[in-house]
Amino acid sequence: xxxxxxxxxxxxxxxxxxxxxxxxxxxxxxxxxxxxxxxxxxxxxxxxxxxxxxxxxxxxxxxxxxxxxxxxxxxxxxxxxxxxxxxxxxxxxxxxxxxxxxxxxxxxxxxxxxxxxxxxxxxxxxxxxxxxxxxxxxxxxxxxxxxxxxxxxxxxxxxxxxxxxxxxxxxxxxxxxxxxxxxxxxxxxxxxxxxxxxxxxxxxxxxxxxxxxxxxxxxxxxxxxxxxxxxxxxxxxxxxxxxxxxxxxxxxxxxxxxxxxxxxxxxxxxxxxxxxxxxxxxxxxxxxxxxxxxxxxxxxxxxxxxxxxxxxxxxxxxxxxxxxxxxxxxxxxxxxxxxxxxxxxxxxxxxxxxxxxxxxxxxxxxxxxxxxxxxxxxxxxxxxxxxxxxxxxxxxxxxxxxxxxxxxxxxx
Amino acid sequence: xxxxxxxxxxxxxxxxxxxxxxxxxxxxxxxxxxxxxxxxxxxxxxxxxxxxxxxxxxxxxxxxxxxxxxxxxxxxxxxxxxxxxxxxxxxxxxxxxxxxxxxxxxxxxxxxxxxxxxxxxxxxxxxxxxxxxxxxxxxxxxxxxxxxxxxxxxxxxxxxxxxxxxxxxxxxxxxxxxxxxxxxxxxxxxxxxxxxxxxxxxxxxxxxxxxxxxxxxxxxxxxxxxxxxxxxxxxxxxxxxxxxxxxxxxxxxxxxxxxxxxxxxxxxxxxxxxxxxxxxxxxxxxxxxxxxxxxxxxxxxxxxxxxxxxxxxxxxxxxxxxxxxxxxxxxxxxxxxxxxxxxxxxxxxxxxxxxxxxxxxxxxxxxxxxxxxxxxxxxxxxxxxxxxxx
Numbered sequence: 001x002x003x004x005x006x007x008x009x010x011x012x013x014x015x016x017x018x019x020x021x022x023x024x025x026x027x028x029x030x031x032x033x034x035x036x037x038x039x040x041x042x043x044x045x046x047x048x049x050x051x052x053x054x055x056x057x058x059x060x061x062x063x064x065x066x067x068x069x070x071x072x073x074x075x076x077x078x079x080x081x082x083x084x085x086x087x088x089x090x091x092x093x094x095x096x097x098x099x100x101x102x103x104x105x106x107x108x109x110x111x112x113x114x115x116x117x118x119x120x121x122x123x124x125x126x127x128x129x130x131x132x133x134x135x136x137x138x139x140x141x142x143x144x145x146x147x148x149x150x151x152x153x154x155x156x157x158x159x160x161x162x163x164x165x166x167x168x169x170x171x172x173x174x175x176x177x178x179x180x181x182x183x184x185x186x187x188x189x190x191x192x193x194x195x196x197x198x199x200x201x202x203x204x205x206x207x208x209x210x211x212x213x214x215x216x217x218x219x220x221x222x223x224x225x226x227x228x229x230x231x232x233x234x235x236x237x238x239x240x241x242x243x244x245x246x247x248x249x250x251x252x253x254x255x256x257x258x259x260x261x262x263x264x265x266x267x268x269x270x271x272x273x274x275x276x277x278x279x280x281x282x283x284x285x286x287x288x289x290x291x292x293x294x295x296x297x298x299x300x301x302x303x304x305x306x307x308x309x310x311x312x313x314x315x316x317x318x319x320x321x322x323x324x325x326x327x328x329x330x331x332x333x334x335x336x337x338x339x340x341x342x343x344x345x346x347x348x349x350x351x352x353x354x355x356x357x358x359x360x361x362x363x364x365x366x367x368x369x370x371x372x373x374x375x376x377x378x379x380x381x382x383x384x385x386x387x388x389x390x391x392x393x394x395x396x397x398x399x400x401x402x403x404x405x406x407x408x409x410x411x412x
Numbered sequence: 413x414x415x416x417x418x419x420x421x422x423x424x425x426x427x428x429x430x431x432x433x434x435x436x437x438x439x440x441x442x443x444x445x446x447x448x449x450x451x452x453x454x455x456x457x458x459x460x461x462x463x464x465x466x467x468x469x470x471x472x473x474x475x476x477x478x479x480x481x482x483x484x485x486x487x488x489x490x491x492x493x494x495x496x497x498x499x500x501x502x503x504x505x506x507x508x509x510x511x512x513x514x515x516x517x518x519x520x521x522x523x524x525x526x527x528x529x530x531x532x533x534x535x536x537x538x539x540x541x542x543x544x545x546x547x548x549x550x551x552x553x554x555x556x557x558x559x560x561x562x563x564x565x566x567x568x569x570x571x572x573x574x575x576x577x578x579x580x581x582x583x584x585x586x587x588x589x590x591x592x593x594x595x596x597x598x599x600x601x602x603x604x605x606x607x608x609x610x611x612x613x614x615x616x617x618x619x620x621x622x623x624x625x626x627x628x629x630x631x632x633x634x635x636x637x638x639x640x641x642x643x644x645x646x647x648x649x650x651x652x653x654x655x656x657x658x659x660x661x662x663x664x665x666x667x668x669x670x671x672x673x674x675x676x677x678x679x680x681x682x683x684x685x686x687x688x689x690x691x692x693x694x695x696x697x698x699x700x701x702x703x704x705x706x707x708x709x710x711x712x713x714x715x716x717x718x719x720x721x722x723x724x725x726x727x728x729x730x731x732x733x734x735x736x737x738x739x740x741x742x743x744x745x746x747x748x749x750x751x752x753x754x755x756x757x758x759x760x761x762x763x764x765x766x767x768x769x770x771x772x773x774x775x776x777x778x779x780x781x782x783x784x785x786x787x788x789x790x791x792x793x794x795x796x797x798x799x800x801x802x
C-alpha cells in the first residue's frame with residue numbers, strides 16, 4: 001500500500017495533521033521496512049473498514065483542536081510534515097491538547113492493531129552486551145530495573161576471548177550465531193536478525209551463512225568521517241540559512257558502496273544515513289549510536305533477534321563539545337583516552353531505555369527474552385516470560401548451555 | 413497631640429499587630445504588594461539560567477543533590493520555589509524569551525525573530541533612563557543574539573541589552589585553529605587565545621553579538637574588558653574546556669567593569685545531553701553548579717553588588733522523562749512533567765530564607781525582576797513572586 005493507494009475519501013475524513021504525518025512517513029514507501037509497511041497497511045485497513053461515522057467520532061476531538069490551532073491547507077499542505085509543520089505545532093498554545101488528542105486516538109486504535117499482531121506473534125530474543133573493559137561488578141550493573149528479572153550465574157570459560165562466541169554460537173569458532181540461525185529459519189528473513197555494536201567484533205562471530213543486519217559504529221568510520229566533513233563544509237559555507245534547509249541537504253548524503261555493505265540495500269543504506277544524521281550524538285559517541293540505532297530498529301523494523309553491543313567511549317577532549325562536526329582526534333593531538341567510568345554511567349541509563357523501547361510494542365510484550373550480560377562477567381540479568389528455560393533452571397550455566405536454551409526458546 | 417478616630421486607631425493597631433504575626437510572604441498578597449512598587453534603591457538583578465535544560469531528577473530530587481553541591485549549600489540562605497513551571501514552548505529560545513519578557517513566547521525556535529513582547533531589559537532601560545552598559549545578556553547559543561530586545565516598536569534594540577555570546581567567539585577561534593592545523597591544535601592555549609583576540613578585533617557582529625556603540629573610549633573599555641575575560645579563561649588554573657567557563661569569566665569582568673543593574677547569564681554546557689551521554693550531562697550540571705556558586709561569590713565580594721543584588725537561578729526548561737517515548741534525557745520537547753516542572757532559587761538582597769510549594773512560572777521572573785528594579789513591565793502574563801517583593 002503506497003500512499004497513493006489510500007482511499008481519498010478516507011484521507012479527507014482524517015484530521016490533516018494526522019494524515020499529513022502518516023503520508024509523509026509513507027512517501028518513500030520502498031525505503032520502509034516490511035514491519036513499517038505492514039503497520040500502515042493495518043492502520044489504514046482498520047480505518048477503511050470502520051464505518052465513516054465511527055472514524056468521524058474518533059477524530060472529532062482532534063479536528064476541533066486543529067481548528068483552534070489554525071491548522072489549514074496553508075499551514076499543513078496535505079502530505080507534508082516537515083520542520084515547518086513541527087514548528088507550527090510546537091509553537092501553538094494548544095500543543096499540549098494536540099498531543100493529548102493524538103494520544104487519545106491511538107489509545108483507541110492501538111489495542112485493535114496490537115491484537116492483530118499478537119495473533120501472529122512468536123518468541124523473540126534481545127541480548128545486550130557490556131564491554132569487557134567496564135569497571136563494574138555484576139551487582140553494580142543494571143541497577144535501574146533490578147527487580148524486573150533474575151540474575152543468573154554463569155560458569156565462565158577458561159579463555160576470556162571465548163565468552164562471546166560461546167554465548168552467541170555455542171562454540172568457540174566456526175558455528176552459526178543465534179542471529180544467523182533465526183534469520184535462516186522459517187520466521188526469519190532479511191530484516192529479522194540484527195546486530196548493532198560499537199566495535200566490530202560481534203559482526204564477525206558466526207559463519208556469515210545467513211542474512212543478518214549489521215550496524216557497527218567502527219565499521220561505519222569512513223562514512224561518519226565523510227558526513228562530518230560534508231556537514232561542516234555546508235555549515236561553514238553558509239549555503240543553507242537554517243536548520244530546515246540543512247535537513248534537506250542532509251537527506252542527500254547517502255552511504256557509498258566503498259563505505260560499507262549497507263549501501264547495497266537501499267532500505268539499510270537510508271537507515272544508516274538517518275541514524276547518523278538525525279540522532280544528535282550518533283556521529284560522535286559510539287554508545288549513543290548503538291542506543292539510537294537499536295531504538296530506531298525496534299520502532300521501525302521490529303527485529304526478532306537483536307544483539308546489542310555497547311563499547312567504551314573516549315573521553316571528550318577540551319573544546320570538543322564546541323565542534324559538533326569535527327573529528328576530535330584531528331582537532332586535538334592529545335591521545336584519546338577511554339572513559340570507562342563515564343561509559344558505565346551512560347550504559348546504566350541505556351540498558352533501561354532500550355528495554356523500555358522494546359516493551360512499548362506488542363511484538364515484544366510477553367514473548368521476549370532479554371539477556372543483559374557483560375563480556376567476561378560471571379552473572380547476567382534475564383528478563384523473560386516465565387516459560388523461558390533459564391528462569392527455572394539452577395545455575396551457574398556454562399555458555400554453551402545458555403546458547404542451547406536460546407535455540408530452544410526461538411525454536412531454531 | 414494627634415487625635416485619632418476610634419476607627420482609624422483600630423485600623424493602625426491591627427496593621428501593627430499584623431506586621432508581627434503574619435508571615436512576610438503572606439502580607440505580600442495584600443493588594444499593595446501586587447501593585448507596581450518603587451523597587452529597592454539601587455537594587456540589582458541577575459537572572460541565571462541552567463540553559464539547555466536540566467531535570468528535577470538530576471538536581472533537587474533526592475538522587476540529584478549530589479550533582480549540585482553549591483546550590484544545595486546555598487539553598488538554606490535563599491528562598492527556594494519548589495515548583496517553577498515552564499508552560500510555554502519547550503525550545504531554548506522561546507523558553508528564555510518567556511523568562512525575560514514575562515509572556516509565553518511562541519516565536520521562531522531558532523532565533524530568527526526577536527521576542528514578540530517587550531523584554532525586561534527594554535522596560536528597565538527606558539523607564540530608569542539607564543544607559544547601554546547597564547543591561548547585559550551573556551548567553552551561549554547563537555540564536556540568542558536577538559534575546560536582548562523585542563519587536564515592540566516603542567522599545568526595541570535602542571533600549572535592549574548588550575548580548576554577548578562567548579561560546580560563539582570560542583567556537584570561531586577553535587575552528588580557526590583546527591583549520592590552520594597548527595601544532596598542538598586546540599590544546600595550545602596561546603594559539604587559541606591569539607585567535608580569540610583576533611576574532612574579537614574583527615568585530616562582534618560575526619559571532620552574533622550586539623554591543624551598543626558607546627563612544628570610542630567606552631568601546632575600547634568594553635573590548636578590554638572582554639579580552640581580560642578571555643585571558644583569565646585561557647590562563648586559568650584549570651585547562652579551559654568548555655564555553656560555560658568563558659561565560660563565567662566574561663560575566664565577571666562585565667560586573668567588575670560596568671556593574672550593570674540587570675543581567676541574564678545563560679549557562680549551556682548541559683545541553684551536551686543531546687549527545688546521548690548521561691555522564692557528560694551530569695558533569696555539565698555539576699560544572700554549572702560550580703560556576704553559579706562562583707558567580708554568587710563574586711556578588712558577595714564585589715562592592716557594587718554585595719548586599720543589593722537579587723540572583724534568581726532556574727532551569728530554562730527540564731528534559732524528557734526516562735519513561736518518555738522520545739529518548740529520555742536526550743531531548744526536551746515531549747511536554748511531559750519532567751520537561752515542564754523545574755525549580756527556582758532566589759538569593760540575595762531582601763530575599764527571605766525559606767521555601768514554598770506555591771507554583772510559580774517562568775514568566776513570573778520578568779515580573780519579579782521588574783518589581784525589584786522598580787519599573788513597570790509591559791502587558792505581561794507573569795505575576796511578581798510576592799515572597800521576594802516585601
